[in-house]
Amino acid sequence: SAYNLSSTVSERTATVTILDNEPIVRITASDNQAAEPVSGGTANLGVFRISREGNTANALTVSFSRTGTAAIGTTSDYTLWVNSTALTGTSVVIPAGQEDVDITVRPVDNLVAEPSETVILTLATNSAYNLSSTVSERTATVTILDNEPTVRITALDNQAAETVSGGTANLGVFRISREGNTANALTVLFSRTGTAALGSTADYTLWVNST
Secondary structure (H helix, E strand, O other), rough: OOOOOOHHHHHHOOOOOOEEEEEEEEHHHEEEEEEEEOOOOEEEEEEEEEEEEEEOOOOOOEEEEOOOOOEEOOOOOOOEEEEEOOOOOOOOEEOOOOEEEEEEEEOOOOOOOOOEEEEEEOOEEEOEEEEOOHHHHEEEEEEOOOOOOEEEEEEEEEOOOOOOOOOOOOOOOOEEEEOOOOOOOOOOOOOOOOOOOOOOOEEEEOOOOOO
């Protein structure tokens, strides 16, 4: 035999590790709360930030999916923007020389009363990059708050009485109130039930001021 192996087992084998040069990408919601505009004002914008770690010499296209309870569209709940360009697809470019790009969520004032809704972006796999090993950095959420007012009703005076002879009736009072924007008039719908009948020849009538 031309040689003998080292008696030290660890000296009989060796390993070289090849490091990948594709960047690592992650996403965060740098501003995770958006809101529809108050009348006469501007919307509160939400912001997603997609960033990369590693080589920034070239532009990098990052793909993602959109989910959440909010619907995208100019007549729906929100639109997405990169600077002044509307983002209708599901990919975005991090320009050469930059580590990140921001995607702005612009709420649409759709004049529909609805609960707070979510926009969720989740990074998609691609051979051009690696996803962060931290799972929470692969998806982010922006919540859109509604701007329609909240209405409630109370019986401000919950006891009424028929007129005593020679006197005046004891009036009951309902109060309907709203919380939120008061810039415009608001029509509130209601139903009437109960054991008393409405009508000038029945049990009661309803009035707002003198009408």
